Structures are given as C-alpha cells and as structure tokens.
Amino acid sequence: MSRFTDRVAIVTGAASGLGRCVATRLVAEGGRVAIADIDGDAAAATARELGPSAIALAVDVSDESHVHGMVDRVVEVFGRIDLLHNNAAALGSDVFPHDRGITALDVDVWDRAMAVNARGTMLCCKHAIPVMARGGGGAIVNTASASALIGEDVHAAYGSSKAAVIALTRYVATMHGDDGIRCNAIAPGMFLSPIARERLGPAERVAFRAERLVEREAEPDDIANLVLFLLSDESAYITGQTSVIDGGTLAHRPRHAMKTWDRLRGPSEA
Secondary structure (H helix, E strand, O other), X not given: OOOOOOOEXXXXXXXXXXXXXXXXXXXXXXXXXXXXXXXXXXXXXXXXXXXXXXXXXXOOOOOHHHHHHHHXXXXXXXXXXXXXXXXXXXXXXXXXXXXXXXXXXXXXXXXXXXXXXXXXXXXXXXXXXXXXXXXXXXXXXXXXXXXXXXXXXXXXXXXXXXXXXXHHHHHHHHHHHHHOEEEEEEEEOOEOOHHHXXXXXXXXXXXXXXXXXXXXXXXXXXXXXXXXXXXXXHHOOOOOOEEEEOOOHHHOOHHHHHHHHHHHHOHHHO
C-alpha cells in the first residue's frame, strides 16, 4: 500500500515549485490533494494534470475568509483533512525584490511578508486543525527557510517571517499533540525552484555553491523528499522540530565558504 492511500491533503503554494512537486507525489502515492494557490488559473492547470484526485482552489492565505472557504470546500469534496503542507510564500515581484536593508524597507513589504508567510501559516493551521482532530489527527509541515536561522544583508522581512513560522510550529505541536496532530517545519536553503532559476544569475549560483558542502544544486524533489517523510507515518515520532535541508550550508564556519569561493573564482579573478 502506498504511504498516502486515502489520505486527504491541502498543499498551499501548490501551483508551481516545491508545492507542485509535493502535491504531484502525494497523488502518485495514493493521496487526494487540494491544490491551493493565489494563482487560480495555474492551480487549475496543475489539478487537471493530476486528475480526479486533485482539486484546485484560488486562495490568498493571508485572508481568513479565503482560508475558511478553502477548508470548507476540501471537506465538502473529500470529507476530511489528514495532511497540511503550508508552503505559500510572498515571493512575488511586488515583495521579495524590495525586501532589502532595514533602514530602506517599505513597511508594506514587511507587512505583506508577515501576512502571507506567518499569518497565512497560522490561519491554515487554525482552520484545518479542528477538522484534522475530528478525523483522529494528522500531520502538518510548514515551509520555513534557512534564512530564518542566519543573518544576511537582504530579505530581513522574509527571514523574520520564516522565523515566526518556526516558532509557530513548536506551538502548534505543543498545543495539539493530544489531538493526534504532529507539526514540523523544514528550513530549505537555496534550491532550483522556477523562481530561483529565473532570478539567479551565474555569479549568484557560484556564491551559493561556495556556501554548500554538497556539490550539486538542490531540486524541488530533494526538498519534497523531506516533506513527504514528515507527512508520512514513517515520521510518527517526530513533532515540533525544524529540519534544515541546505546541502550543509549552515554546518560549517564561514572560512570554508571563503576558501571554496577563492577556488571557484580561480587566480585570474582573485
């Protein structure tokens, strides 16, 4: 029997990238999935590709009425909710590229990052957990980020909002363990999502290579492997944890990255 036979999942941010990969693999392993995304057309296209085991929902997770409607619709169609992957994030061109230094940070950019990344995760948990509890429990995986665990010279709003996701993960796990609900977070480093492929140039990709201990770049499937494990019964004794999946980026002293950077640049660029 497949790991997710007869399980019902909601995956947010599921029209592309990691969310799409997770949803596709859940269906392949017997699950039924709600493809939730702010881009309703893209969500519908993904659901059509996945067939009758998937439905599409246009959802802005920062809007509580949207989230409440999403949960009601999933229960209406599938009858239950067993799994939740909170993956939606404010990565659009109106927010992420403008998330720079603190002193020049537009408050609207900060607020949107917090609204989608932190409040959105909370709202999905708030409305899905009662349904999951009535069905005997389930598993939640929140997508945080390695950016929540370090300081950088960009993306203060994104990193701070993802740190809130990590804290929220512990609270959900603590408050709802007696309901049979496990809640964990993942903290990915850079991986080759469609947005990363579009926005990162050769120099940025070399810089990320200098930070990693693993030679190759991560693909969405690499991150999905961890999400699926944490959603499955194979991780039944894991809850309240944040699993870093970054190719070893946060495992070493900065001097390693500096030496690797010098080697990658070569003597002609030193």
